[in-house]
Amino acid sequence: MLLCKMCLILKETEKFTVDKRSKRGYRYECNLCRNKRRKILYNEFKETPRYNIHLEIGRARNQIYYRKNKQKIGEEHKLYQNENKDKILLYLRKWRKERLLTDPAFKMRCMASQRVWRSLKKQFKVKGCSVWSKLPYTPQQLKEHLEKQFEEWMNWDNYRFLHFV
Numbered sequence: 001m002l003l004c005k006m007c008l009i010l011k012e013t014e015k016f017t018v019d020k021r022s023k024r025g026y027r028y029e030c031n032l033c034r035n036k037r038r039k040i041l042y043n044e045f046k047e048t049p050r051y052n053i054h055l056e057i058g059r060a061r062n063q064i065y066y067r068k069n070k071q072k073i074g075e076e077h078k079l080y081q082n083e084n085k086d087k088i089l090l091y092l093r094k095w096r097k098e099r100l101l102t103d104p105a106f107k108m109r110c111m112a113s114q115r116v117w118r119s120l121k122k123q124f125k126v127k128g129c130s131v132w133s134k135l136p137y138t139p140q141q142l143k144e145h146l147e148k149q150f151e152e153w154m155n156w157d158n159y160r161f162l163h164f165v
Helices: 031-045 049-068 070-083 085-102 104-122 139-148 156-161
Strands: 016-018 026-030
Touching (some): 016 031, 026 031, 049 070, 085 104, 104 139
Antiparallel strands (some): 016 026
């Protein structure tokens, strides 16, 4: 049991971070108090111009590294993709499923793209580009137009019963 110097409460040693420089072997504040203090400091610091300069310097450093090592990074990326195909596919399926449930514009975009693809497939033709590059409106504009036609009982949760397109 150690005493946290911030909240003045006796807590288990597991609630403290190990600190070899300290006499007692642990930090003087518990992890909960440390996290609160660090959040406060971060919120104060992120508003300063110095913080923004550090971000810009970091971005510039990353860009320079990428330019110098573009080929090596590309090879590592391909190697990772080849070794982890199943893991990547599972992640993408999960991401798509989640996005279809939460983003009506994305769902509508996928549905429209699928319908165009199916109709072209029946005619033995190839799509070749994005459906939205050929249409005179954006997915957001289409969503707003369709929502104007909704009746009281209609919403994006029961989209399977809606037959606009």
